[in-house]
Amino acid sequence: MACLEILSFRVFDSIAFICYLGYRQMDDSYQKILDFLTELKTFFIELANYITKNLHLSFLRFEEGKGIFVTALYRQRGRYARRLMHSGMAALASVAMVIAPVIAKEFPGRSVDPWEIPSPSLVLSASTSDPRTETIISEKLRDKIIGYQVQEGDTVSKVAEKFGVSEDTIRWQNDLPSKNSIKVGQTLEILPATGVSHKVQKGDTVYSIAKKYDADAQT
Secondary structure (H helix, E strand, O other): OHHHHHHHHHHHHHHHHHHHHHHHHHHHHHHHHHHHHHHHHHHHHHHHHHHHHHHHHHHHHHHHHHHHHHHHHHHHOOOOHHHHHHHHHHHHHHHHHHHHHHHHHHOOOOOOOHHHOOOHHHHHHHHHOOOOOOOOOOOOOOOOOEEEEOOOOOOHHHHHHHHOOOHHHHHHHHOOOOOOOOOOOOEEEEOOOOOOOOOOOOOOOHHHHHHHOOOOOOO
16 A cells, blocks of 8 residues: 555655646746847847848938039039930930830831831812812901992892891991881991990990990990
8 A cells, every 4th residue: 555655655756746847838938029029129120220230321312412403503504414415316316126026016007118108298188179169258257337338129138138237227327117118229228236336425334325325235
């Protein structure tokens, strides 16, 4: 019985020792992880500081170089402008020469011969040689009253249509009692446009004239 108790006690000690070793190993692993994360954080902080410092220095150098370049151009007062323009044109032509074959491959069978493109003068002559093309000359509006002698077969409506005014305009201007009260040989006064002729009297204003004819003074 005593031997059994001693054996049980030793087994218990062994288990306890194994658990202790496992706990120590876990504790060491956790500490290593914490140390690794701390070192990683420190590394990223140092890296960020390094990048920020170098970017700041690069920006300062760029600004310094730009200031020197601009100052040199200003002092030369455009002496290098022509050189820069020529260099830019040469670079543009080089890029066009490089890209042209690529564009030609993308659009096969659509090559354009520059010598076959008609000149602007030819295009102009071709477009203006159409016999159906007409030049419309605008009619200038008359600026004064003219006289018209009534002919055989004339009516107020025909005369109004001939001169582009309303029938009432002819009636009002010539004090005609009706549309058919005109005679052959009678001289009618024709206004330049549809409306009423008014001779300005002393004291007349735009508003008084508009009120007299029941019209809008703004028009």
